[in-house]
Amino acid sequence: MVLLSSGCATNIIGEPKPDKTRVYLLPGVNDERLSQLQTTGRAFKPEIVVGINPIEVPEYLNSFRLVYKKGGDINNRIFQHDFMRWGESLASGLSRIICQYLTLALPQNWVVAAPWALWINPDVILQITVEDWAPTLPGGVLLRVRCEFRAGKEKTSLFAKYYSDFIALDKNSTEESIVCAMHETANRFAAELASDARALLAP
DSSP states (O other): OHHHHHHHHHHHHOSOOOOOOEEEOOOOOOOHHHHHHHHHOOOSSOSOEEEEOOOBOOGGGOSSEEEEEETTOTTOOOEEEEEEEESSOHHHHHHHHHHHHHHHHOTTSEEEESSOOTTOOOSEEEEEEEEEOOOEETEEEEEEEEEEEEETTTTEEEEEEEEEEEEEEOTTOOHHHHHHHHHHHHHHHHHHHHHHHHHHHOO
16 A cells, blocks of 8 residues: 555656746847946935836737737737746836936946935936836837826926837747847837937937
8 A cells, every 4th residue: 555655646746847937038238338336426415316117018019928919810819938037027127228328328326226316316317117028929129108298396398209129039039038038129219218218308
């Protein structure tokens, strides 16, 4: 009976399955100038302080599992990848990248991402709303974002713009290529936003 029960237990429990989960991050900006700014510190008296509000992301993208769509699906369904995970929320990753690009574009200013210290009172607020960023397989990655700079006590709008970028993916795209495509769209958007911010806010 002991041998029989031990044999049954082995068959039921079996060998532990390997964990196939893979965790990814959106890489930050690899720029020597950013490293120098971080090393030397920010300007003691900034021209202005730019605060990045928490980025608004559609609820269906607010997941640590990769959310994607399937090309040709007329039911507009979304799916979650079985094994691919994000190490941070997409909003946090995008906020970090934008903050780095704006810091490079506005070296005389302070750029802070929410939540900032209580003693910091931003002169300009940047509000970012992501409307879409779910990969379509096969198809591509579309990043569509609305940004608005607001200033003053009344938070008067200084500048508002829609940004859009697309990178194609094929049916053989790997997880790494999907992450690279999402990172590339984020970088292109952040670079364009930083250019607009420099024209708007630089002395």
